Structure formats: C-alpha cells, structure tokens
Amino acid sequence: MDASRDARSPILPLTLFAAICAAPMALRLQHPSLFSDDVTRIGQLQTSPSLGSLLFVPFNEHMAPLFQTVSWVAWQLCGRGLPRAPLAFVLASLLPHALSLLALGVLVRRELRSATTAMAAVALLGLSGLIVETYAWYSASSFTWSLLGAIVALDCAGRSLAASSRRGRSGWLLASSVASLLAPAGSAIGILAGPLAVIRVVFEPGISPRRRILGLIPALGTLLYLGVCALHRFREVLASSDSSRVDVGLAIRNVATVPSAVLLPGQFGLPNLAGYVPGAALMAATGVLLLACLAWARRSPGNRPAILGGVWLIAGGYALTIGLRSYAGSPMTLINERYQLFPQLGLVLMMAVILRPWLARFDGNARASALAGLAVAVVVLTLQGRALQKISTTYRWDEQAGTLAAMEHLAEVGRDRGITRGQIVAALDPVRKRWFNHEGNALMMLPITTPEPRMPEEQVRSTLLASLSAEQREAIYGGVNVARYLQPSGDPAGTSTVARGRLDRKFEVKPAGPDRWVAGGWASFLEFDLPADARERDEAHRLALKVQGPVEVWWSYGDGKWSEGRSVRWWPSDTEEATEWALPLDRLPHWDRSKPIKMRIIPRRRGPMTAGEPRLLR
Numbered sequence: 001m002d003a004s005r006d007a008r009s010p011i012l013p014l015t016l017f018a019a020i021c022a023a024p025m026a027l028r029l030q031h032p033s034l035f036s037d038d039v040t041r042i043g044q045l046q047t048s049p050s051l052g053s054l055l056f057v058p059f060n061e062h063m064a065p066l067f068q069t070v071s072w073v074a075w076q077l078c079g080r081g082l083p084r085a086p087l088a089f090v091l092a093s094l095l096p097h098a099l100s101l102l103a104l105g106v107l108v109r110r111e112l113r114s115a116t117t118a119m120a121a122v123a124l125l126g127l128s129g130l131i132v133e134t135y136a137w138y139s140a141s142s143f144t145w146s147l148l149g150a151i152v153a154l155d156c157a158g159r160s161l162a163a164s165s166r167r168g169r170s171g172w173l174l175a176s177s178v179a180s181l182l183a184p185a186g187s188a189i190g191i192l193a194g195p196l197a198v199i200r201v202v203f204e205p206g207i208s209p210r211r212r213i214l215g216l217i218p219a220l221g222t223l224l225y226l227g228v229c230a231l232h233r234f235r236e237v238l239a240s241s242d243s244s245r246v247d248v249g250l251a252i253r254n255v256a257t258v259p260s261a262v263l264l265p266g267q268f269g270l271p272n273l274a275g276y277v278p279g280a281a282l283m284a285a286t287g288v289l290l291l292a293c294l295a296w297a298r299r300s301p302g303n304r305p306a307i308l309g310g311v312w313l314i315a316g317g318y319a320l321t322i323g324l325r326s327y328a329g330s331p332m333t334l335i336n337e338r339y340q341l342f343p344q345l346g347l348v349l350m351m352a353v354i355l356r357p358w359l360a361r362f363d364g365n366a367r368a369s370a371l372a373g374l375a376v377a378v379v380v381l382t383l384q385g386r387a388l389q390k391i392s393t394t395y396r397w398d399e400q401a402g403t404l405a406a407m408e409h410l411a412e413v414g415r416d417r418g419i420t421r422g423q424i425v426a427a428l429d430p431v432r433k434r435w436f437n438h439e440g441n442a443l444m445m446l447p448i449t450t451p452e453p454r455m456p457e458e459q460v461r462s463t464l465l466a467s468l469s470a471e472q473r474e475a476i477y478g479g480v481n482v483a484r485y486l487q488p489s490g491d492p493a494g495t496s497t498v499a500r501g502r503l504d505r506k507f508e509v510k511p512a513g514p515d516r517w518v519a520g521g522w523a524s525f526l527e528f529d530l531p532a533d534a535r536e537r538d539e540a541h542r543l544a545l546k547v548q549g550p551v552e553v554w555w556s557y558g559d560g561k562w563s564e565g566r567s568v569r570w571w572p573s574d575t576e577e578a579t580e581w582a583l584p585l586d587r588l589p590h591w592d593r594s595k596p597i598k599m600r601i602i603p604r605r606r607g608p609m610t611a612g613e614p615r616l617l618r
Helices: 002-007 011-030 037-049 065-077 082-112 115-125 141-162 166-186 188-202 209-214 218-231 232-241 247-268 279-298 301-321 337-362 365-387 398-415 422-426 457-467 470-477 534-539
Strands: 497-500 502-505 509-514 514-518 525-530 540-546 551-556 567-570 579-584 597-603 607-609 616-618
Touching: 002 082, 011 082, 011 365, 065 082, 065 141, 065 166, 082 115, 082 141, 082 337, 082 398, 115 365, 141 166, 141 188, 141 218, 141 337, 141 514, 166 209, 188 301, 209 551, 209 567, 247 279, 247 301, 247 337, 247 540, 279 365, 279 579, 301 337, 337 365, 337 607, 365 514, 398 422, 398 470, 422 457, 497 534, 509 567, 567 579, 567 616, 597 607
Parallel strands: none
Antiparallel strands: 497 616, 502 525, 509 514, 514 607, 525 597, 540 579, 540 607, 540 616, 551 567, 551 597
C-alpha cells in the first residue's frame, strides 16, 4: 500500500524539475566572479560615504535606486572586502532570477488555472539560453529586478479583477502600482511594468467602464518613478546619453528584425539568423507575426490581455533597448542577452496560452502534472543545453581571485604607509583584465586608504612593488597593455642582442614568407625559446619584437605554466609597415630575469600577420 502510494507521489518529478531549472544557477555558483561594469559599481561603493549618496547616481542612462540599494547591501554583507565580493554579487544576481521564476509560476497558475502550464512557463523562461547574462552577470541582473517588479505588477492587476470587494480590488491595484514604481527602480526598462498591468485590467472582457478607468492606477507607479527621477535631473542624463542620437529609421529596422532573427529562433536553441537571412525577410516575418497576434487577440477575448501584454513586452522591450541604441555608426545590437529578457517574458506568456489546452489535461492528477512539467523542462534543456554551457566558460576567470587579493594587499600597504588611493592608481599601470576590458582601470576598486598622503610621490611605485610577492605582481600586472612604453628598437642589425628567440612550435599559424604568417584563430600562437645564461639575462634591459598589429606576449619559465599573469598586451599603433618595437623590462614587474624564458606570440586578429623572432637587448 505504501509503495503504491509512493509511486503515485509527485515529489520526485517535482524535485527533478526544480533541479533542472536551478542547474544554470548552480553552474554559475561554481566559479563566482566579477565582470565588466561590476568593477565600476564597486568603485562607486568604495568611494561613496553612504547609501543615500548612491541612490540616484546615474549609471549610463539608468537611474536605479533599488538596484543601487541591492549593490550596497551585497557590499556590506561581504564585509566590503574585494576577495569576498564575487560570491556576494553572484548570489545577489541569482536572487531576483529565482524570485522571478517563482512569481511567474504563481502568475501563470492563477491566470490560466493550470499547474502544468505554470511549470512549462517556468522552464521556458528559466532555461532560456537567451537571458543567461541576466543572472550570470551581476550588473545585468538589474534587468531581472525590473522583470520581477513587472511580473508582480501584472499578478496584482489580475488579482484585482478576481477580488470580491471594492476594497480588495483597490488594494490589489495599489499593490500593482507599487510594483510598477519599483520595477524601473531596478533598471529603466521597468517602465514597461505599469502599462503592462494596465493592459491586464483594461482589456479584460466584460468589466464595467468604471473598473476600466480604475485599471489605470498601476500606471501611477510608473509616473511617480519618472517624476522622482526628474527631480534628480534624469532628463539631463538622457540628453547626454547615446540614446539622444537615435536614428529613427535604423531603430525601426532593428526592432522589427530582432523578434524573427533572435527571439523566436533562440526559443528552439537556434543561432541568430541575422547573418543568414536577409533583413527584409526578417522584418516581413515580424510584421506577419504581429498581425497574427493582433488577429488572435481579437478572436480570443479571454486570452486578449495575455496576448496583448506579450506583444507589449516584446515591442516595448526591444524599443527601449535596441531601439534607443540604434544611432548612426552603431552596430546592430542583437546579442546583448539582457535586452532579450522582457521580450522573452512576453513570448513565454503567449506560449503558455498556446500550450494550455494540451497541458491542462494533466492537472487532474498531481503526479501526471509533475511528470508533464518535467518532460517540458527536459525538452527545453535539450534545446538550450549548448547555450547554457557558456555559463561555465564565459564567466570563469580562475586568476581573478589572486588579482582581488593583491589589490586588497595594496590597500593595506596604502593604509600602513600613508599612500592615498590616488597615489596608488597614478603610480601603477592601469589594470585591465579580460573581465574588465574597458579603457578604465580596475584599480578603481581600491578603497580610500588615507585622507592625506604621507609618502613622497617618487617613492610610491618602488614601495608598492617591493611589497608585492612574485605571485601578486603577476596577479596585478598580468595582461597589462604596454603600448605606451613601446619605442622602435633602433637596432635592426642586432648589435645589442643578448638572446635571440628560436621558433620552437606553432599552432594554427601558417608561414606566408619571411616573418609573415596567417593566423587561424584566437587559439593560434608562435612559441619561441629564448636561451640565455645567467650573465646574459642579467645584461638584458629591453625586449624587442618585430610585429604589426595587436598581439599578446605570453611567457613561461619552463615549468609548463602559461597564464594571463605572465603576459602583456603588445598593441602598437597600426602602421603600414612592420616595426621592431622595444620595451624596457623595468616596466614589467612580473618578469623574472633570473629564469629562462619560453615565449608565445598570440595574434588577436585572424588572417595575415607580421611577427619576427623576439630578442633580448642590452
């Protein structure tokens, strides 16, 4: 009897369903890291005296007091320490994603009265490969906080229609208005939440004109957000952003292309079609789909709010993201995953309406319902598996922890020796890693060390470098751009040569003449051996390399270790002819002169390249 009852229990399939939906988040937790704008946010947190001073500080064209509060809380919970920041910020990015999936399940189950359809909707959104960065990258999770607000606003608006009393209806509409206020406080795209909730009420069939008018209440939250931001000069922020240079014609073309090029194919695990299908055909397909959705809404009054809400999220979501970034000379921005989040929700809502007649038949049996939902999750995971794999690679930087620890050490030295934050930043080369590849400087994450300097400027660099171990120097200087220190070697005859590199091996690089090669891809390299005895290495003061175009120079000490910590970006100015450039070795604190060197020249452009053998010069 007990075994039979266990066999009919829905617990196991529900557990498996939850595990599948949580799998992408578990992948992200395996390698916590910071990325791109996260560095800038931490820099703001390090130098802001209080949360109040941060609330309405614009970030690009966004004014997001809610997300600024989330950032401040996460920073406090990690003890304001750089080594602990990656885990804290990753957890903070996963929280709104998990809450959004729960809220979506509640919404769809109540609206469509089908638990199985609700599970399908959760799987379709949670396992989508189009929106990975919205929970894998902390700064992009601002969009997810806005999405959570939009879902809650929509749910509250729907509940107001089901309330039996006038007080209950008013209460749910006010709650929807509050959610509509908080949605754009996460990211400006959340201004879609208020109109979305209005659509839910106004297009409900059979309600009275008075209740339709009251259905405008959720929009008050959006208007209040805009009013409060206007008091903090939001208009000036928008006027100074790239969105002020929108090319309207290009924006219309881009917005009309993306649903057919990215959104629909992405739902089935297919790549962006923009490179394979003519733009006119994609725009025409989007137009046909729009007309079909409008005809569907007209013929299906009961589903009209969901259909029109989905259209609003797709059209409005792309208009506020890709549309506002369509300006002359800009690339067609189709691949930013955060831009797909609101349109993805719109598509999921419409797909839920389509799937309900087939899935609702399982609702009468709890185990059958759970198994059907699990089956949908397995199918979606199969389609999206390749896209989800990038979580384990795109946001994984094993050496980041060492860099953050080294920065924390620099801050401690600054406090102990009376070196200000500004002195540290000025004395050391800009830190630009693959996880922060802007023209900025990751040293902006340093805290304020001391209000006044107690050490002369000329002593700061040597003091800081002396305090760093070999591993810490590699963590700080690995990948540094040395372009500003490069000068023509002035030694074409090689009279100052101490050691000359010998080509040892090559990978995906084909010879095309003397010092001429054809690089096959990002993994290609030329590897040289630089034999030199201890005396010769001691005499070497410059590294010379004949090269044209951007390359990276990596080195190893014969221990088989190749890492970004032992590398520089050798990106000289583009010239028509290849030039032999020389770099003073004293600009490479992470170079160990006492050890024998193997060196790799790694091109950063596919195709023809010039690269001669490296030389050590006196």
